Amino acid sequence: MLVVSCDREKKFHPFGIAIAKGETEEDYEFIFKALKDSVNRLFYHEINATILLADGAPAIHNGFKKVFNLEKRIMCWFHVTHVTQTKLNANERR
Template sequence: MDFNQWCINHKYDENSIHSTFVPYYYINDINDIFVFFTTKPLLKDTQLSSLLQVDATYKLTWNELPLLVFGSSDADRHFRPFGVAFVPSDEGHENQREYIVHYVMADGAPGITRAQKEIFPQARRLMCWAHVARKCREHRKLVPTGKWQQIDTDIHDLQLCFSDNIFTQGVSLVMKKWSTGPLIQQFQQYFFDQWIDKLPLWYEGAALNMPLTNNGCESLNSTIKKNIQ
């Protein structure tokens, strides 16, 4: 049985509650495919949140199709999956299913950012704070050893800003402060380009009462990968 026939055989069944079904798919070839798997209870949870968290994992199938995990986190930071999908890549993808959200949380994958702009233009593209902190630490070699601790503190202080306006003012002050140190200007340029210009929504006020990280979604992806391998 080919994959297309399998999807046809697993369409919505009103008599089945917990069985996996495929509410939407198309399979033209390996480079033009979208197959979304879910269950009725998982799909019902989409009504409870305006936040969409997305993460991709790889090397699960022989043709290495990325697997996207979709879901949201509740007030107790428990991740609630909505479903998973096979796609040709995470570099951008289109489908015609209407789904309105206020926030999209992910790592820095450019494909997810493009998809958010095209499919959910009204949503705020949140950036996982854990990724920001990790990437900044990876670039601390651009800063003299004795100055990194203060820069790291400045970044964490910015993360605590509880409104867009305060964050904007905080960024202005930090950039002005860093500009006085010629030895850190390379890091300053990296930080501004990546985390202020491209992906700035990683601070508290970007989405009050929403998760700060994509850890729940990524944890589920890791579990899927371990169980399959």
């Protein structure tokens, strides 16, 4: 998982990467909690992320909601186009 922040000019700034053994809700909760705790310890700043940009996996969504106050979820454009193309291709084969 790539961890990024977005500034007021809508520019992305990657600042972390996480590798997990699995992709369960608990795995993502652990990653998001570790991120929140690390920022607090390193910068004495409490982060409260409210927007999640991810694929459609419920585990990511639910893990994020357990740690942060989710107000908005945005589907990753790559995944949207990939799923759409896959479904279009499946329909063409019928």
